[in-house]
Amino acid sequence: MDTKFHKDFKSCPACGSTNRFFESMANELKDRGVVRKEWAFYLDIKQGVVMDKVKEQRLIIGSQVPAYTYATDICMDCGCVYAMFIERSNATKSIEPATNMPGPPLGQVIRSS
Numbered sequence: 001m002d003t004k005f006h007k008d009f010k011s012c013p014a015c016g017s018t019n020r021f022f023e024s025m026a027n028e029l030k031d032r033g034v035v036r037k038e039w040a041f042y043l044d045i046k047q048g049v050v051m052d053k054v055k056e057q058r059l060i061i062g063s064q065v066p067a068y069t070y071a072t073d074i075c076m077d078c079g080c081v082y083a084m085f086i087e088r089s090n091a092t093k094s095i096e097p098a099t100n101m102p103g104p105p106l107g108q109v110i111r112s113s
């Protein structure tokens with residue numbers, strides 16, 4: 001698989017509608033000018049790596065493994081939950097930080113486009 005794989009899904013796979021519940025609410029705020037145009041809001045967004053936790057210790061620092069990101073929304077016409085995009089990248093094993101910094105709240109992400 002291409003290590004920079006990215007695919008957007010513009011419409012509902014069940015009914016073809018382009019009306020999305022969370023995207024519509026985010027657009028209301030964009031129209032009012034109270035959020036940035038590049039700001040996005042999803043039902044859910046997940047990021048992770050594909051790794052066997054039992055074997056992870058054997059990976060040397062600097063090794064790369066496949067990483068994924070996907071975001072979902074709900075079709076406003078039929079209720080289908082579907083992926084808005086799926087993305088593959090590479091994650092590099094590094095030394096674990098002493099503390100984990102808190103990330104953005106679930107469902108929110110700033111995308112550069």
Ligand SMILES: [Zn+2]
Nearest residue numbers: 012015075078
């Ligand atoms: Zn639908």
